[in-house]
Amino acid sequence: MKYQSQAVSKLYFIAAIGLFVAQILFGLIMGLQYVIGDFLFPAIPFNVARMVHTNALIVWLLMGFMGAGYYLIPEESERELHSPLLAKLLFWVFLVAAALTVVGYLLVPYATLAAMTGNDLLPTMGREFLEQPLLTKVGIVIVALGFLFNITMTVLKGRKTAISTVLLMGLWGLAIFFLFSFYNPHNVVRDKFYWWWVVHLWVEGVWELILGSILAFVLIKVTGVDREIIEKWLYVIITLTLITGIIGTGHHYFWIGTPEYWQWWGSLFSALEPIPFFAMTVFAFNMVNRRRREHPNRAATLWALGTGVMAFLGAGVWGFLHTLAPVNFYTHGTQITAAHGHMAFYGAYVMVVITMISYAMPLMRGRAANSNKAQVIEMWAFWLMTISMVFITLFLTAAGILQVWLQRVSTSPLPFMAAQDQVTLFYWMREWSGVAFLVGLLIYIYSFFANGEDAPKAS
Amino acid sequence: MSGSFTTSAARNIFFGGTVFFFLLFLALTYQTEQALPARDNRQNLTPQVVAGKKVWETNQCIGCHTLLGEGAYFAPELGNVYVRRGGAAGGKEFIKAWIKAQPTGVPGRRQMPNFHLTDQQLDDVAEFLKYVSEINTAKWPPNIEG
Structure with missing residues (x-):
């Protein structure tokens, strides 16, 4: 760790x-x-559990991005963070807001929560992933703007690099597109149309800029490859991302009341969306193969390579599986979508945040890398979580194929619940894979506490 | 990557490509807005439908169900539930009776909470689902089961 203020992350x-x-x-x-x-x-109905599941994911990934930003920006800018105090203050605001929101979800009926938190003033709640009360949404905007102010000031006063520029563009894009969560037209078609400006333009747009820059940063550090080469790759990857991903939004505009021409735009452009992910995989492996130093943190290198592979599989391959309109006609809104969602989020965003944590955390604890023992434990966690996620995805895909067949393709289509009853076996196997994932996560957490005598000191 | 392809060239392609495709996206959005009135059933967007959408949202129906294929996959598609449950011949009555009868309490079965909706709210949400079922969705879903 080169600058004291990086420690806020x-x-x-x-x-x-x-x-x-x-x-x-x-x-x-x-x-x-x-x-x-x-x-x-009735203590925890499915919809409540799902809100906690998805909202916790969004918030912890945002926390991860912010942590990555606070760590990476001072180092790239070669100066201390503009205001470490603001970073700490915003952290507590964010954490308390997130905790209160989850408590609200769990303890108060959703309709009551909406009435209590001013949803009547500006109805924004009750839309998938944007379930947060108005107050929480405003809180997210305030935290995001404070964070952006802090890191932008740091960049402006210091060295400007491609990595910090791309990260800033991604994070500013994140904040700007989130503003569409406050726009909730009465017209369901228009509501859905602009809802995707948050959801799609985040995960298949600006978030990929954040992903790319974090990955590029860690790869420079662990491989020692010239910045010039890595930054060129970064620009190529994000160019491919946005020229495919922006119009690729059209793959959500097939069946929601929007004109049929979106079936062409959406299919063609989103069919190209795996290309940037493939480029990212090639990039990660290429840089590690051309490494000019043997970094002692092998676990972070493993996570970086894993991000490339799993993002390509989850977002690229599993996305492509159901993105062409004639296929999507049958698979839209089934377990196929769930399968893709799980592996894509894990492979792209969960893994890149863990890559950053894996690289930065030992440095913040005063070592160049963790002890060999701790790294081995962390690598076990990597494999257990990653393989479990592969199985979760495969079982959900199997469930989805059966569901599509029984409910939508068969000459005598079954009602929804009758079809669900037929795929129970796969749901059980998915659940057990989930248990294995939890074990992997607990091992990952244990790796932070595993002692070893041989941890190399930070220079 | 070859020596003649510099980082600043890559950066310029990035900015140029992004701006071009974002402008194209805006143009397609404008075209879509022009085309929507003929497709999105807005002539039936009555105050009751608007109230029904709010009932739909404030009870977080999307947390279990899909609506035009978007949402959670735990419970049936509701974009066409009005048609599936009888349409003009009792679709709304079925929807209202169903919501009122929850939860079924059958052991081991998926349960829908009782949201204690008023008769007015029940009418509103049923009218909302009728309105959604009349949106032109390019013939999706493939069949009546959703």
């Missing part, structure tokens, strides 16, 4: 991992409700 990383655990626990509850329908009913 430790808070963000610790909270991110804590919320990650909450996300997985609620995921397991939902997985069980898929097979034992009345599990925890």
